[in-house]
Amino acid sequence: MIDFTKMHGNGNDFILINEFETKKVVEENKSEFAKKYCDRKFGIGADGVLFLQPSREYDFKMRIFNSDGTEANMCGNGIRCIAKFALDQEITQKSKLAIETNSGPLNVETRENKKFWAKVNMGKPQFKRNKIPAKGEGTFLEQKIDQYSVSAVNTGVPHAVIFRKNINNLDIEKEAPKIRYNEKFPEGANVNYVKVLNENKIKVRTYERGIESETLSCGTGSVASAAISKKLDKTKGNTINVITKGGKLNIIFKNQEAYMEGPAKTVFKGKTSKQFSIVE
Incomplete structure (x- = not known):
């Protein structure tokens, strides 16, 4: 079974898998994992799967696989979700983060006043x-x-x-x-x-x-x-x-740079069923 957290940024919803300390889904299965578990009738249901992974140079790395199994370089709503998760799980206690993505590192500032908000430097x-x-x-x-x-x-x-x-x-x-x-x-x-x-x-x-x-x-x-x-x-x-x-x-x-500011929310947490799991 694999622990997951369901999150969304303005209704753009994700399954988040924490691989900061341990790899939960082997590399060759990540695409199929996303296709199966993003299915809204036979899976958990989501627009994509976020993998939070360690980074050699930055606070952590975000990878995202779309519901069709393709890997995307970046996701603006997803990066706010993964920042919230990292803070909630005390992977970091910093309000200013540097997150590695396939589009390069992005700086994220977070604040929480009744609800969580993140401001992301999206670059030029x-x-x-x-x-x-x-x-x-x-x-x-x-x-x-x-x-x-x-x-x-x-x-x-x-x-x-x-x-x-x-x-x-x-x-x-x-x-x-x-x-x-x-x-x-x-x-x-x-x-x-x-x-x-x-x-x-x-x-x-x-x-x-x-x-x-x-x-x-x-x-x-x-x-x-x-x-x-x-x-x-x-x-x-x-x-x-x-x-x-x-x-x-x-x-x-x-x-000349663009900053995106918006919320992120946790919906629920769960575990995949052993019978449905495709991981090794």
Whole structure:
């Protein structure tokens, strides 16, 4: 049996496995583990699995496997969850953390006043096509794909951003794959549909690569949507409030870097059944 903790950041939910001292799932089984246990009918149910592991240079390392078994480089909502878990379990007692990810180390500041909040330095949004990645040269701003005007940026993972006057009635499961799998994005892209509410507030719906569905919230997607909004002068100022189906995030821009601030919550803890376990 394997101990797990179910957590979420604005409804973007995860199964967290603590491997800080002992490896619980062997490397070759991690992908299959995520596919089996993320299943919402036959497993625990989640958008992905977070593995908290030791790091040689930083406080600890975060790895994330999506519900389809693919490993992602980063997850904005996930990194807030793993920071909360580390503090709750006294893996660290520091309020300022440096967490290793496959996209590089990220600095996280935490605070708790009735509820847990974390502010994550998401780094500098990458607009160049070779950094997204996207085919061609220069930036990828307001490019025509299908009937949409599409912009793209990398905020830890690649994101496409599309502005619409109405995103509530959008059939995202039908429309997003046209962009997500477009040949212009050799590694695919997450797809964000954005409605500008005012000069410092946007509403976002995100279709996530690797989950292949809409999620209630996406941290890197919220940063990407805010970054593109600012780049195209659709919003003003350095703080943008992002409204997702799962809740609110604050995206702050300072010295060309983006900071994401939001909550994380523990839902429950449990153990996998021995019969269902696929680990050695």
